[in-house]
Amino acid sequence: MSKVLLFQGDSITDAGRNKEMLAPANKGLGIGYAHLTAAELLASEPEKEWQIYNRGISGNRVVDLYARWKIDTLNLRPDVLSILIGVNDTWHEKANQNGVEVPRYDKIYRMLMDWTVSELPETKIILLEPFVLLTGAVEEDWIDEINARREVVKKIAEDYNTLFLPLQSMFDEACKKAPMEYWLGDGVHPTAAGHSLITKAWIKATESIR
Numbered sequence: 504m505s506k507v508l509l510f511q512g513d514s515i516t517d518a519g520r521n522k523e524m525l526a527p528a529n530k531g532l533g534i535g536y537a538h539l540t541a542a543e544l545l546a547s548e549p550e551k552e553w554q555i556y557n558r559g560i561s562g563n564r565v566v567d568l569y570a571r572w573k574i575d576t577l578n579l580r581p582d583v584l585s586i587l588i589g590v591n592d593t594w595h596e597k598a599n600q601n602g603v604e605v606p607r608y609d610k611i612y613r614m615l616m617d618w619t620v621s622e623l624p625e626t627k628i629i630l631l632e633p634f635v636l637l638t639g640a641v642e643e644d645w646i647d648e649i650n651a652r653r654e655v656v657k658k659i660a661e662d663y664n665t666l667f668l669p670l671q672s673m674f675d676e677a678c679k680k681a682p683m684e685y686w687l688g689d690g691v692h693p694t695a696a697g698h699s700l701i702t703k704a705w706i707k708a709t710e711s712i713r
Contacts, residue, residue, distance in 0.1 A: 504552070505551070505552035505553065505554050506551050506552065506553055506554065506582045506583065506713075507528075507553075507554045507555075507556070507579060507580060507581045507582050507583070508541075508544070508553055508554070508555045508556070508581060508582065508583045508584075508585070509555075509556045509557075509558060509576060509579050509581035509583070509584050509585065510536075510537040510540075510555075510556070510557045510558065510559060510585045510587075511558050511559060511568065511575070511576055511584065511585065511586045511587070511588070512559040512563070512568075512585075512586060512587035512588050512631075513559060513560065513561060513562065513563040513564075513587070513588055513590065513591050514559065514560075514561035514562060514563075514591075514692060515535065515536075515559070515587060515590070515691070515692060515693060516533075516535065516536070516537055516557060516558075516559025516587055517533060517535075517557070517559035517560055517561045518533035518534050518535025518536070518537065518538065518557075518559070518698070519533045519534050519535075520532055520533035520537070520538075520557045520559065521533075522560075528553075528554035528555055528556055529541060529545060529553070529554065529555050531557070532555065532557045533557055533559075534695075534698075535693065535698045535701075536693070536698040536699075536701040536702045536705065537555075537557040537559065538557070539698055539699060539701075539702040540555075540702045540705055540706065541553070541555040541557075543702060543706055544706075544713075548713070551713070556579055556581075558575040558576065558579075559587075562591060562595075563588065563591060564588070564591045564592045564595060564602070564603050565588050565589065565592055565603055565608050565611045565612055565615070566603055566607075566611055568586075568588050568615065569611050569614060569615055572615060572618060572619075576619070577618070577619070577622050577623065580623060580626075581623070581626055582625075582626060582627065583626070583627050583628075583629070583709065583712060583713065584619065584623075584626050584627070584628045584629070585628075585629050585631065585705070585709075586615075586628070586629070586630050586631065587631035587633070588612070588633070589608065589633030589649070589652040589653075589655075589656065590633050590634075590635060590649070590691055592604075592608050592652065593645055593648050593649055593652070594640070594645075594691070597642075597644075597645065605648065605651045605652060605655060608652060608655060609655045609659070612655065612656070612659055613659060613662075616628075616659060616663050616665075620663065627665075627666075627709075627712035628663070628665040628666065629665060629666040629667070629668055629705070629708060629709055629712070630656050630659060630660045630665055630666065630667050630668070631656075631668045631670060631701075631705075632653050632656050632657065632667065632668060632669050632670045632671055633649055633652045633653055633656065633670075633671075634649070634653075634670040634671040634673075634674055634687075635649050635671075635687070635690050635691055636674055636675075636678065636683040636684075636686065636687045636690050637683065637690065638682075638683040638684050638687065638689070638690040639684065639687070639688065639689030639690035639691070640689045640690050640691060641689075641690030641691060649671075650671075653669075653671060657669075666708055666709065666711075666712060668704060668705060668708045670701065670704065673700060673704055674686055674687065674697070674700070677697075677700060681696075686700065
C-alpha cells in the first residue's frame with residue numbers, strides 16, 4: 504500500500520516547483536529539499552511506494568497557508584506531513600508592513616494543527632524550525648523575532664506531540680565550515696548545499712514515522 508508524503512511551506516519548500524503539475528505524485532517537485540528528499544526516499548524505500556507532493560508556495564505566510572489548507576493539505580490526506588513556515592511572517596513586515604506578528608503566528612499555526620489533527624488523526628507530522636543567517640536580505644533586527652518564531656514552533660511540536668526539526672543550529676554549525684552565503688544565498692533561501700543539509704537532517708529525523 505502506497506504512502507503519501509506532503510511538503511508544505513513557502514519559497515524554501517516551493518524551490519521552483521511546477522505548479523501546473525498538481526496531480527501526478529513524484530513530479531514537478533522543484534530543485535530544493537523536497538525534491539532531494541523525494542529522490543532519496545524513492546531510491547531507498549521503493550517498497551513503500553511513496554507518493555510525494557510539494558505544495559510550497561513562494562511568499563506564503565502562515566495566514567496564506569491556512570487559507571489554502573483544505574485543498575492543498577487535507578484533501579491530499581498525507582500519511583506524513585512536513586511543514587516549514589515563518590520567515591515571510593517577519594520578512595513581509597520588514598518589507599511592506601504586511602507580516603504576521605508572533606502571537607498571531609502562534610495562534611494561526613495552532614489552528615492549522617487543530618484542523619489537521621481533527622481531520623487526519625493518523626497523519627504523522629514533522630514541524631521544521633524557521634531559520635535565517637545574518638547575510639543578504641537579513642538584518643540584525645530580524646534575529647530576535649525569528650528566534651521567537653523558532654520557540655513557537657518548538658512549543659507547538661511539544662504540545663501536539665509531533666516531530667520537531669531544529670534547523671537554525673544546523674546552519675550555524677555549517678557556517679564554521681563555509682561562509683553564510685554558501686548555505687543561504689540571501690540569508691533566507693538555501694543554496695544547493697543548504698537544501699542538501701535540510702534533506703539529510705529530515706531523513707534522519709523522520710526514521711521513526713516512516
